[in-house]
Amino acid sequence: MKVPDEIWKLGQARHLARSEKNFVEADRLRNQMWSQGWDVIDADGGFRIEPKALYLDYSSTRAISEIECGEIAIAMIVDGFQEDAVETILGIRAFTSIPIVLLSLNEVGPMEALCDEKTFVIHVQEPCGWGEAANALMKKIRAKYLVIMDPSTRFTGDAIAPVLEELRKNEYAVVGWRGGLINVEDEWRSVDDKGAGEVDVLFSYFMAIDREAGILAGSFNPRAIYYRNADIEFSLKLRHSQGRLLQMDLPLTQGRHHGYHDVDPEFSKTQSKKNYDRILEHFRGKSAILSPRR
Numbered sequence: 001m002k003v004p005d006e007i008w009k010l011g012q013a014r015h016l017a018r019s020e021k022n023f024v025e026a027d028r029l030r031n032q033m034w035s036q037g038w039d040v041i042d043a044d045g046g047f048r049i050e051p052k053a054l055y056l057d058y059s060s061t062r063a064i065s066e067i068e069c070g071e072i073a074i075a076m077i078v079d080g081f082q083e084d085a086v087e088t089i090l091g092i093r094a095f096t097s098i099p100i101v102l103l104s105l106n107e108v109g110p111m112e113a114l115c116d117e118k119t120f121v122i123h124v125q126e127p128c129g130w131g132e133a134a135n136a137l138m139k140k141i142r143a144k145y146l147v148i149m150d151p152s153t154r155f156t157g158d159a160i161a162p163v164l165e166e167l168r169k170n171e172y173a174v175v176g177w178r179g180g181l182i183n184v185e186d187e188w189r190s191v192d193d194k195g196a197g198e199v200d201v202l203f204s205y206f207m208a209i210d211r212e213a214g215i216l217a218g219s220f221n222p223r224a225i226y227y228r229n230a231d232i233e234f235s236l237k238l239r240h241s242q243g244r245l246l247q248m249d250l251p252l253t254q255g256r257h258h259g260y261h262d263v264d265p266e267f268s269k270t271q272s273k274k275n276y277d278r279i280l281e282h283f284r285g286k287s288a289i290l291s292p293r294r
Helices: 005-019 023-035 082-093 109-114 130-140 160-167 211-216 230-240 265-283
Strands: 038-043 046-051 056-058 067-078 100-104 119-124 141-149 153-155 174-176 179-182 197-199 206-210 245-247 252-254
Touching: 005 023, 005 038, 005 046, 023 038, 067 082, 067 130, 067 160, 082 100, 082 109, 082 153, 100 109, 100 130, 109 119, 130 141, 130 211, 130 230, 141 160, 141 211, 160 174, 160 206, 179 197, 179 245, 206 211, 211 230, 230 245, 230 265
Parallel strands: 056 119, 067 100, 067 141, 100 119, 174 245
Antiparallel strands: 038 046, 141 206, 153 252, 174 206, 197 245
16 A cells, blocks of 8 residues: 555654654654544654554553543453453444544454544453553553553443542542542451542542552552552552542443453452552551541
């Protein structure tokens, strides 16, 4: 396929920007090429231009380029069960048109058909854990607020407008759907769901984060290979950095949570315990960071 002259000019301008170490301009020009359906590949001191794949393919999370998404975006980590993710995205699109970024840890499959100017599918070739993937999304998605949610969570209405309204008040660093208070009576070994209100913990079924506050708090623990309890540790890190968390009643429902029900039980048990052991080691007894009891 012949590359249009205007695309070659963008490629040449990007190559010059890179040679001058103006990487911000180089990324802007590459994004402009992407938006017109072309990809630029650096090779042998030069570059070549090819038709862009619908999804974005990277060697690792470290290689992911920034994605400009405006005020708020949705991010999902997809580890198998791609058809489930497709169903979730189509459901979200019935209620909101904000950008959605999916990070696939294995095959892309039917998710490729979702790619458009508001839906980005990223594939990474190098294996990575849940914490590393979540941190990559938080770092690379350029939005003031970022909704990290599980593909098993389904929209039954507009869940974005109410959390955006709360986040804009700058009273809470994270607003979410399910969460609770740390049970101090059992030495921090469980979380009690007390319903809507200020909480110690929010779960990544659906959590809308002030992205800058999340990064300043230290993001997710990159040692968390498995999702379970990693969001509890992140929540407590936010509390420790003076961030407040709000649990809300939202128009969401839970489908089959494959990450819990359809993984090897021994893996789930072992990795969940490792994550919680870190919580107990770092935070148990630090009652001053907890929200008011109710």
